[in-house]
Amino acid sequence: MTFKNPDKMKKEDLYNITLDEAMMLTGFGKYNILHMLMAGLILMGMIMQSLAMGYILPAAQCDLELTLSQRGWLSATPFLAIILTSFFWGWLADTRGRRPVMMYSMLLSVIFAVIASFAPDMISFGVLIFLSAIL
Structure with missing residues (x-):
């Protein structure tokens, strides 16, 4: 050819x-x-972080004293964060460059996820999971 x-x-x-x-x-x-x-x-890691709530919350139910409603909200939190901020991250990646935006956001997401693993109550856990999923 x-x-x-x-x-x-x-x-x-x-x-x-x-x-x-x-x-x-x-x-x-x-x-x-x-x-x-x-x-x-990278996509596989992001999906695993979002879907891991289905495995984490049944085990954390006793430790955090969660009701069924609270477990539902915590399961939906990563998806809510992704939906609310996806246009912003697309714009930022287009204007600032994809590599720097991805590097900083992945680093901060890991930091928030690690901190969330030590959260003592539902509110702090939810906020940290939301912040981790935003990035």
């Missing part, structure tokens, strides 16, 4: 390039594969 130099192609021909040709022209390789792998790991 041979490809033309994009600098020598007509503008109209550039719009009729197949996906394979576009990937060959842009240079799809090890960096792209590593980038997708890292993005997948």
Whole structure:
């Protein structure tokens, strides 16, 4: 399969390039594969943090003396935080750069999650989980 130099192609021909040709022209390789792998790991960690409430709260029910309603609110807290702040984080990543925003937000999210693991009551646990999920 041979490809033309994009600098020598007509503008109209550039719009009729197949996906394979576009990937060959842009240079799809090890960096792209590593980038997708890292993005997948980050997404997996974020999802695990949000869904872990289903496993944590039954065990914490006795320690924090939680009612069923309180357990429901604590389970919904990470999703509420994500819904409320997703547009802000998208805007910030677009204006400040994705890498710095992701690095700082992941670091702060881990710090808040670790602090939340030592929370003595429901209110502080909920606030810390909310702050961890915001980031």
